[in-house]
Amino acid sequence: MMTTAWKQILNSLEKSLNPGLFSVWIKPLEGHVEGNRLKLLAPNAFVANWVRDRLLQVICEAAAEVMGGSPRVTVEVGAPRKAPAKKMLKPMVRSIAKPLGLPIADAPKAVTVSNWRFSFDDFVVGPSNELACAASKSICGNIFNSDHLFLSSAPGLGKTHLLHSIGQEICRHSNRNSLNVMSLSAEEFATRLVLAIKGNQVNQFKTRFREKADVLLLEDVHFFQGKEKMQDELLCTLKALNNRGCRVVLTSSFLPKELKKIDSQLVSRFCSGFLAHIGTPDFETRRRIVLEKARRLQVSVPVEVSDLLAERITTDIRQLESCLNNLVLKAKLLNRTVTMDMAWEVLENYAVHNASPDFPHIIEFICRSYDLSEEELRSKSRKRQIVLARNTAFFLARRHTEMSLKAIGERLGRRHSTVLKGIAKVEREMSQQTPLGRQLKSTVERLVS
Structure with missing residues (x-):
């Protein structure tokens, strides 16, 4: 049976990770908690290596929240399991195949609202992101003139937030029970394609993305730079979805014209819809983000502290929210109120704005x-x-x-x-x-x- 501690760690990871990332790499893991150790068993060496290389740190952080201290986390390949009874085979095949992107008999189920990490309700709008937010809301309904939206910005300015908000909004208001919203990163898309090629399941992969998907939300498409075969598959997928009138939202740290080693047809496809860039938020927007985050954390933050954080962390909202999280956590652990001195101490751990002001x-x-x-x-x-x-x-x-x-x-x-x-x-x-x-x-x- 799954231990309570592992259940709590899973719940934490599901909230903090992209839904596709969680489904592909975390769900297949089997967790065992023994004292201060978390032992993870992966279904194969490929998954084990991928988790060690890319997700070990975030798993350690989630484990520390639940288990306390600094737990030791190991990832190993699990021993082959005893063959299940015939009547249990189909559910087990489905539970393993679906997260890895392999074919199953049933059609893929829709991503449910509970999977989404963000919503439009907690997105703070300012001059730098007003257009991107409006476009994101519009594509959820029937008033948008295009089924294709391309969001770009520097890291940490809200692309993922808007992408998840779109997914949640579409799922919430759809009149279809079987709406299939595919939400994943470009790297996950590529990984699923590689697994399909290795498993001789390419046709099923194409069917899933080109014929079964109703909405495609794809993050960080700049990952495809220099990957010709991946670009070919993505281009064909986008064409197929466009022909079916499906909605597509792509995000990148770069505008299409800034991408290197990308096929011109794919760049043209990226530009075929509405392009919305998210700029660096101004002070007032950053200050409101701090206050909104504090409200969600149900903590009172002095005005001078919220102003200080907004002044010092200017180019990365993710860092700004992380700084506030750490400040609040430190105050709770020490059983103190949030003060300016404490804020300065926490800020020392972050890359603050040090350039000479104009x-x-x-x-x-x-x-x-x-x-x-x-x-x-x-x-x-x-x-x-x-x-x-x-x-x-x-x-x-x-x-x-x-x-x-x-x-x-x-x-x-x-x-x-x-x-x-x-x-x-x-x-x-x-x-x-x-x-x-x-x-x-x-x-x-x-x-x-």
Whole structure:
């Protein structure tokens, strides 16, 4: 019987992994928990090696969550099982063949809503992803003019989130009980093809993807670069699905025109539908992502902490959410509240933004830090808070840009001499370590440290 601990580890892996990845490589494993050891038995050496090379780390993390400490995880090839009774053979063949992409007598079942990791409800929309989100929602209904959508972005900006949201939405609102949604990565597609070739099951592979699939959600198609035979099979699959009017959503870290060693016909096919690029989110979007994630974790995060994380991790939403997860977990383990000091400690483990900021970024940062508008910063007001903010902007612009004092002054409606005096005042307060100086030092460090 399956142990409770292994069941819990399986549940954790199912939630964290792509549904196709989980079905192909995790489901066939047999797990045995003995003390601080998790022993995994794979059906063959091919699966065992693949899991060791690519999934061992994520399995170790899931095991640690359930078993505690640092459990030892091993992957071995299981001993051949006793031949089952005839009446039990068909269910067993189905349970083994289906995850590996091999043919079975019954038609493939649809991916159920419970398999999807993300939904549109928890996708935070901003200027950088608004078009991609709208296109993704549209392809789920009947108002989209194309059955083909290509999503591109740098890693960690939401392609997978939108792909899973599309799958969940289509499954939820379909009026068909047997809708077959194929969701997998390009690497999984290639692996299934290789297994089909080795097992002399290519025709069944083609039938499954070209004739049985109603929706194809395929991630990271840049994986096919330089793989001619794989490209041929994918091209034929896309043509067949297009002829049947099936919906296809592809994702990649590159736009089609940026792909190398890809057949021109396949590039043309990638471009045949709607192309939507996801850019780097702005500060406000990143801040709302932190707050939304905190809400889902049911934890209160101080405003200054959410602002800090959004300021420091700027190019990878996956890292941003991971950082918050680790911050919350650390606070719970230590039985403390989330603080700025703790946030700084956790941030040390992440690749934060360290590039020298340009002038617009400095102005945005100052306005946010002092709760001012750009108009107030450039105004003739002599209010203490506005003057302090303006002087800090002078100081940061002089330190981090190559702008002259005159150019800095012109951008903020001030004379060269005013800029010079403002910089000198900030430097004096910081060097004397007055209360105001310490406040200024903290503000300056938040921008670039």
